[in-house]
Amino acid sequence: MLRNFELLYFRNLVKLRKDDIIKGMKTEIIRMDEGAIRKEDIQKAGSLIKQGELVAFPTETVYGLGADALNKDASRKIYAAKGRPSDNPLIVHISEFSALEKIVVSVPESARRLAEAFWPGPLTMCFYKKDIVPDETTGGLPTVGVRMPNHPVALEFIRGAGGYIAAPSANTSGRPSPTLASHVFEDMNGIIPLILDGGAVGIGIESTIVDFTGEGISILRPGFITKEMIEEVTGMPVQIDPAVNGTSPDAKPKAPGMKYRHYAPKAELTIIEGANQKAVMAYMAQLCKKALEEGKRCGIMVTQEQFKDFQELDGNPGFVMKNLGHEGDEASVAKTLYRVLREFDEEHVDVIYSEGFVQSGVGQAVMNRLIRAAGHRILFVPENG
Ligand code: AMP
Ligand code: MG
Numbered sequence: 001m002l003r004n005f006e007l008l009y010f011r012n013l014v015k016l017r018k019d020d021i022i023k024g025m026k027t028e029i030i031r032m033d034e035g036a037i038r039k040e041d042i043q044k045a046g047s048l049i050k051q052g053e054l055v056a057f058p059t060e061t062v063y064g065l066g067a068d069a070l071n072k073d074a075s076r077k078i079y080a081a082k083g084r085p086s087d088n089p090l091i092v093h094i095s096e097f098s099a100l101e102k103i104v105v106s107v108p109e110s111a112r113r114l115a116e117a118f119w120p121g122p123l124t125m126c127f128y129k130k131d132i133v134p135d136e137t138t139g140g141l142p143t144v145g146v147r148m149p150n151h152p153v154a155l156e157f158i159r160g161a162g163g164y165i166a167a168p169s170a171n172t173s174g175r176p177s178p179t180l181a182s183h184v185f186e187d188m189n190g191i192i193p194l195i196l197d198g199g200a201v202g203i204g205i206e207s208t209i210v211d212f213t214g215e216g217i218s219i220l221r222p223g224f225i226t227k228e229m230i231e232e233v234t235g236m237p238v239q240i241d242p243a244v245n246g247t248s249p250d251a252k253p254k255a256p257g258m259k260y261r262h263y264a265p266k267a268e269l270t271i272i273e274g275a276n277q278k279a280v281m282a283y284m285a286q287l288c289k290k291a292l293e294e295g296k297r298c299g300i301m302v303t304q305e306q307f308k309d310f311q312e313l314d315g316n317p318g319f320v321m322k323n324l325g326h327e328g329d330e331a332s333v334a335k336t337l338y339r340v341l342r343e344f345d346e347e348h349v350d351v352i353y354s355e356g357f358v359q360s361g362v363g364q365a366v367m368n369r370l371i372r373a374a375g376h377r378i379l380f381v382p383e384n385g
Contacts, residue, residue, distance in 0.1 A: 027188060029181060029195045032058075032153045041196070046160035048194055049074070054081055056170040056184045057157045058198030059149035061122050061207050061223070062177040062338070063184045064093065064167030065192070066157070069103075072134035075166050079136075081191045083173045088257045089139035090166040091124050091207070092146045095158040100146055103133050103164065110234040111212050117233045120150035122207040122224040137166045139256060143213045153198040168257075169206060170195075176263045176338040176373070179204050183342055204335035205365055209255055211241075219244065220255035222365040224334070244368060263373040265341040267299060267349045271374050273356035274381030281309035283381045284353045291351050292318045299344045301354035303327040320347050324354070330363040337366065341373060 030041050045055045052074040055066050065081060067074035069092040079086055094100060097115055100107060104127035111125050129144035138144050149155065158165050169177035172187040181197035188195065208223030210230060218239040219227055227238045243253030253259050272287070274280040284300060288310075291298040297318045300310055305327040313319045322340040325332030344352055354370060356378070357363045371378070 024190055025193055027185065027190060027192055027195060029185065029197050031197045034152050034198070037153060037156055042156050042160040045157050045194060045196060046162070049161035049165070052077070053194075054078060054192040055157070055161075056178075056181075056188060056192060056195040057154055057165075057167070058181070058196060058201060059093075059151045059154045059167075060202045061149070061205065062179055062201055062203075063170040063181065063195075064149075064154070064165070065170035065184075065188070066093070066161070066165040066167040068162060069093075069137050069164040069166035070132060070134065070162075072136040075134060075136040078166060078168060081188060082168065082171070084168065085173070085256075087139045088168075089141050089143075089145060090137050090168050091209075092133065092137065092144055093154065093158055093165040093167050094146060094148050094163060095155045096163075097148070099163050103130055104128060104144060104146065105130060108212055110217060110236055111210075113233050114210070114230065115148070118225055118229075119148040120155065121148070122150070122203055123147065124207045124209045124221075126209065126211045126213055126220070128213060141256075143211075145209060147207055151198065151202075153196055157196060174262065174264055176265065176341040177206060179335075179338050183339075186342075202335070203331075204338060205369055208365070210238075211254060214254070218254070220253065221258060222368050224331070224362055224365065226361050226364070228361070244364075263338065263341065263369050264375065265344045265352060265373060267344055267352045268377070269341075269352040269354060269374040270377045270379055271354050271356045271370060272379050272381060274383070276381070276383050277306075278309075279383070280355065280381050281306055283379075284355070285310055285313060287353055288313060288319065292316055296350040297348060299347070299349040299352035301340055301352060303329075303333065303355065306355065320344065320349055330357055330361060330366050333357060333366050334362055337369060 049068050067078050124145045124147040126143050126145045133144050170184045171177050178184045179201045184195050203224050208225040209221040211218045211220050220241045230238050241254050272284050288298045300321045301324050304323050325336050357366050359367050
């Protein structure tokens with residue numbers, strides 16, 4: 001599959017060269033089962049990385065698109081392959097703690113404690129970088145985000161590839177992040193030489209990003225590791241970047257990636273919220289009926305417990321309902337969200353209505369992604385319907 005690279009917009013720092021773009025490349029997928037990781041496969045992936053190529057790999061959060069983080073030309077290829085704006089920095093993935101000190105200026109005690117508590121795991125920490133990390137990797141920032149992923153394939157791959165892997169999520173920019181190797185193939189076939197297939201990811205949304213380059217500790221992007229967990233380990237108060245879950249699209253986020261339209265399905269998605277759940281479901285069913293009458297295909301995203309409220313619409317050929325997990329279990333929603341958004345793309349729905357979730361714990365990370373996927377479209381249903 002060839003892509004229209006003319007559409008990519010590259011500004012200031014990363015100027016694309018002709019040879020950054022390889023069209024019609026053969027993309028190989030290697031299955032890597034936990035506990036049965038073959039040495040020759042790791043070697044193959046490692047040598048591609050050392051040659052400056054891109055390799056997609058599984059992590060516990062989402063699939064990553066990896067390149068040698070210390071090779072500026074390799075990092076540039078990531079931006080080209082994803083169509084990623086050049087000011088959106090890449091996270092550097094490491095496989096052991098000692099690697100951190102080689103690429104950052106200093107590591108505060110509270111960050112050490114967090115690493116001890118949560119690495120390997122879904123936590124990225126930002127520090128001032130050393131010169132060894134090229135500007136192309138950090139989108140021109142003097143800081144670098146670093147993470148040690150908790151996935152056996154990812155850790156072996158990083159080790160075999162020299163220890164420093166720059167990797168954003170392995171989707172085309174603006175699409176939902178990949179939680180299966182087949183999602184990566186959809187977006188990267190013909191563009192990268194290799195995808196390591198480790199099956200379905202465990203968490204399903206990207207890492208929590210914590211910043212140590214400002215005053216105190218702040219969360220730039222919510223994830224599976226919550227504010228409360230970070231406060232407990234560090235014993236310090238943790239700020240949340242005001243742009244994180246604001247419903248205003250205007251706040252300027254400190255993580256550059258948070259300002260872009262993200263995770264979006266092709267259809268127009270709207271979140272329906274309200275204190276009275278029965279009223280919310282009834283309103284969603286009503287909106288859906290109206291869309292169907294107008295000849296649109298309509299998607300509904302709700303937890304399994306709400307399915308009964310949509311029985312009336314069952315059997316209508318334009319109606320597509322997707323299971324988002326379980327009520328009160330936001331981790332189950334995190335795990336299914338991106339897959340469901342991609343499935344709606346395949347089923348060509350025109351409009352989607354989703355229920356909202358509590359903005360605490362993992363729910364905060366879920367809502368952060370959902371609000372962006374919805375382009376900040378939220379409808380509130382009054383208490384009495
Ligand atoms: P992705 O891996 O696709 O989730 O993208 C990486 C995210 O990390 C983007 O939102 C970036 O803006 C953010 N990020 C990476 N490095 C930094 C950094 N040094 N400072 C702030 N945000 C960062
Ligand atoms: Mg991403």
